[in-house]
Amino acid sequence: MAPANNPVLMVTLPPDWPGGFWWHLLVFSVIILAFVLSMVIGFIYFERRVMARMQARLGPNRVGPFGLLQAIADAVKVLLKEDIVPAKADKFVHLLAPIVAFAPALMIFAVIPFQSGAALADLNVGILYIFAVASVTSVGIFMAGWSSGNKYSIIGAMRDIAAIVSYEIPMVLAIAGVVLVAGSLSLNQIVMTQDIPFILVQPLGFLLFFLAGCAEINRSPFDLLEADSEIVAGFHTEYSGMKFAMFYLVEYAEAVAMSVIISTLFLGGWRGPWLPPWLWVIVKTGAVFFLMVWVRTTMPRARIDQMMAFAWKFLLPLALINLLVTGVEILFLPVTIPWTMVVINIVIALALIPLWSKIFRSGWSKVEV
Amino acid sequence: MALRTEPFALNIGPAHPSTHGVFRMRATLDGEVIVDLEPVFGYLHRGVEKLAEQRTYTGIIPLTDRLDYLASMSNNMAYCMAVEKLTEIKVPERALYLRVILSELQRIASHLVATGAFLNDCGAFMTPILYMLREREKILDLLEMVSGQRLTYNYMRIGGVSQDVPAEFMPALQKFMAQMPRFIGEYEQLLKENEVLIARSRGVGILSKEMAINSGASGPVLRASGVQWDLRKADPYAIYERFEFDIPTGEMGDSYDRYRVRIEEMRQSLRIIEQAVKQIPDGPVKAEVPHLFHPPRGEVYVHIEAPKGELGFYVVSDNSITPYRFHVRAPSLINLTALREMLIGWKIADAIIIFGSIDICMGEVDR
Numbered sequence: 191m192a193p194a195n196n197p198v199l200m201v202t203l204p205p206d207w208p209g210g211f212w213w214h215l216l217v218f219s220v221i222i223l224a225f226v227l228s229m230v231i232g233f234i235y236f237e238r239r240v241m242a243r244m245q246a247r248l249g250p251n252r253v254g255p256f257g258l259l260q261a262i263a264d265a266v267k268v269l270l271k272e273d274i275v276p277a278k279a280d281k282f283v284h285l286l287a288p289i290v291a292f293a294p295a296l297m298i299f300a301v302i303p304f305q306s307g308a309a310l311a312d313l314n315v316g317i318l319y320i321f322a323v324a325s326v327t328s329v330g331i332f333m334a335g336w337s338s339g340n341k342y343s344i345i346g347a348m349r350d351i352a353a354i355v356s357y358e359i360p361m362v363l364a365i366a367g368v369v370l371v372a373g374s375l376s377l378n379q380i381v382m383t384q385d386i387p388f389i390l391v392q393p394l395g396f397l398l399f400f401l402a403g404c405a406e407i408n409r410s411p412f413d414l415l416e417a418d419s420e421i422v423a424g425f426h427t428e429y430s431g432m433k434f435a436m437f438y439l440v441e442y443a444e445a446v447a448m449s450v451i452i453s454t455l456f457l458g459g460w461r462g463p464w465l466p467p468w469l470w471v472i473v474k475t476g477a478v479f480f481l482m483v484w485v486r487t488t489m490p491r492a493r494i495d496q497m498m499a500f501a502w503k504f505l506l507p508l509a510l511i512n513l514l515v516t517g518v519e520i521l522f523l524p525v526t527i528p529w530t531m532v533v534i535n536i537v538i539a540l541a542l543i544p545l546w547s548k549i550f551r552s553g554w555s556k557v558e559v
Numbered sequence: 560m561a562l563r564t565e566p567f568a569l570n571i572g573p574a575h576p577s578t579h580g581v582f583r584m585r586a587t588l589d590g591e592v593i594v595d596l597e598p599v600f601g602y603l604h605r606g607v608e609k610l611a612e613q614r615t616y617t618g619i620i621p622l623t624d625r626l627d628y629l630a631s632m633s634n635n636m637a638y639c640m641a642v643e644k645l646t647e648i649k650v651p652e653r654a655l656y657l658r659v660i661l662s663e664l665q666r667i668a669s670h671l672v673a674t675g676a677f678l679n680d681c682g683a684f685m686t687p688i689l690y691m692l693r694e695r696e697k698i699l700d701l702l703e704m705v706s707g708q709r710l711t712y713n714y715m716r717i718g719g720v721s722q723d724v725p726a727e728f729m730p731a732l733q734k735f736m737a738q739m740p741r742f743i744g745e746y747e748q749l750l751k752e753n754e755v756l757i758a759r760s761r762g763v764g765i766l767s768k769e770m771a772i773n774s775g776a777s778g779p780v781l782r783a784s785g786v787q788w789d790l791r792k793a794d795p796y797a798i799y800e801r802f803e804f805d806i807p808t809g810e811m812g813d814s815y816d817r818y819r820v821r822i823e824e825m826r827q828s829l830r831i832i833e834q835a836v837k838q839i840p841d842g843p844v845k846a847e848v849p850h851l852f853h854p855p856r857g858e859v860y861v862h863i864e865a866p867k868g869e870l871g872f873y874v875v876s877d878n879s880i881t882p883y884r885f886h887v888r889a890p891s892l893i894n895l896t897a898l899r900e901m902l903i904g905w906k907i908a909d910a911i912i913i914f915g916s917i918d919i920c921m922g923e924v925d926r
Contacts, residue, residue: 241684241685244686245685245686245689245690246689246690246693247689341567341569342569345591345907410682410684411682411755413682414908417682417908418576419576419577419679419680419681419682419911420577420682420907420908420911421907422575422576486684487684487685487686488683488686488749488753489682489683489753489755490678490681490682490683490750490753490755490756490759491681491682491683491755491759491908492755492758492759493758493759493906493908493909494591494906494908495906496755496758496759551754
């Protein structure tokens, strides 16, 4: 099989790439696995240290230099724990759930470019693929909640389904603006078009996507499905040992995935001066993740009806307006001067957000149950 | 196809992250909405009231430490005042001032835990409570300086306090007093106007004025409902009539008001301490009271404004060295009276917040 135009991957491999399709698959699978796992370990350490710093304490600093090996020590501990399956659990589903949740979180990385064309598959429908795959995780989470036979778990699982159903829509609509500007669904193509990072061209889109993304991966202030002060641990209340570790891994793998997607779509992905491209990916991902940690340490948790209202009455209308404005701009503005678009969009974002917050706050956010 | 739904029962507690001990709420839920609720307590019952009947009057003081263990000083003070009233012992001036200073410090410490835990229940992941515990540690350092303990102080005695404060206490207190207003400002900056917090707690768990009074609520819970009732002003005990301070009250009686009232009360406590430190005289700190003594036959009820509300001790003496009957009016327990009415119709997430905003201590509820 010739590497040059592979029908499955639809990617033009670098001319000096050794071997064919299978070789490419193997190398990138290993790279992605290594990348995701090391990023997860790094992010766990990063989050714990940053949170500790923000909370006036020290964080892990005993295992290894600066506590760097803490995540590994925790992993070892969790592997040695007894695997408890509740008596009333649906045993097969209980076993399957963490796997169903974990696989999609890994699969997202297949289309993330680490430098020009360096992705497992540069699909021309990359963004569509990401959303299709990412929502499968919820199935795993719901399976976990259902099969545990615990009321807290099922409440957590129900909340997750409600969140996913609502937040997919503003999320996809927020991205539609980016797709319009870039003129492609392929992630690599989107990075190539970002001579100006899209965070400037689509400031509103970035904000909406970030918020919806936080909800999608269940991070604070939308971490309702495992709200520890309300429903103990939500869907994974009954999980222990390796299965619990899988869910923990999913949580962070999703956070890494969301940060990578945001940095690819809005921050220019692998592009940047001086540093090698893959390092830029990591730096930008870390920056986005830092924002998530910051929100987590600061914000209280929203209630389920407030969260729904936020999706349908705040994010969705703004995403639609953003899409409309972007469409009109692309129709009427000369493509050669993207800076006009930047200025107009920033002004619109600055005007719309306070306005909508005001409307939202003045009683519109109320939901009658 | 019509789907059939039915309410289901959910046990929140006794082992649950947000029940502040071993409280249990047996909630009947319709989806996430609470349709019925039955508070269950008694998991921490130790029989303090019966135990006290076997102990000498001085020996009861450590038992009172273990009621509301977040405010041991206040418990000590209320109990000692009850016995002093029964036996008609006159407490030296300096001891009275020390009692006021320490119990106001204790109030700040207790409110810090209360607001921190409340915000933690709201889902602000550990940040506010850690900031507040940081200052609570400083208060505990001060209290350790005078009593040698950090939780169960056993410091006050019948007729005064066990010993005078060490020389380094006053400078350390001054230093703390200088820092604290800034820290209270810091807590306010953190979340006072946070959109999510206001959405979560404004108008949630309203305890109306009438309901608050009828259910016997006291302390910040009562004051947040707009009733200006503080025993320090309404029935001044110790030397509180010598100090100037305000009684902060809320308007709506919701969870947010209860949170605000506690923050304001910390400021007022600081004001009281400041005045007390200026006025404190030198002199003895303990009246001459024998270890074993026979109070005259009779009964006495003394109440003080503890951090969580009206803390009362009812002691009946039969002229022996142990009380004939010993009863505690625990504010935490009585503030829970209206819990069911406050919770019905709200969601589980709100239930946790409302419950957290009442601020109970299980050691006191179950006794």
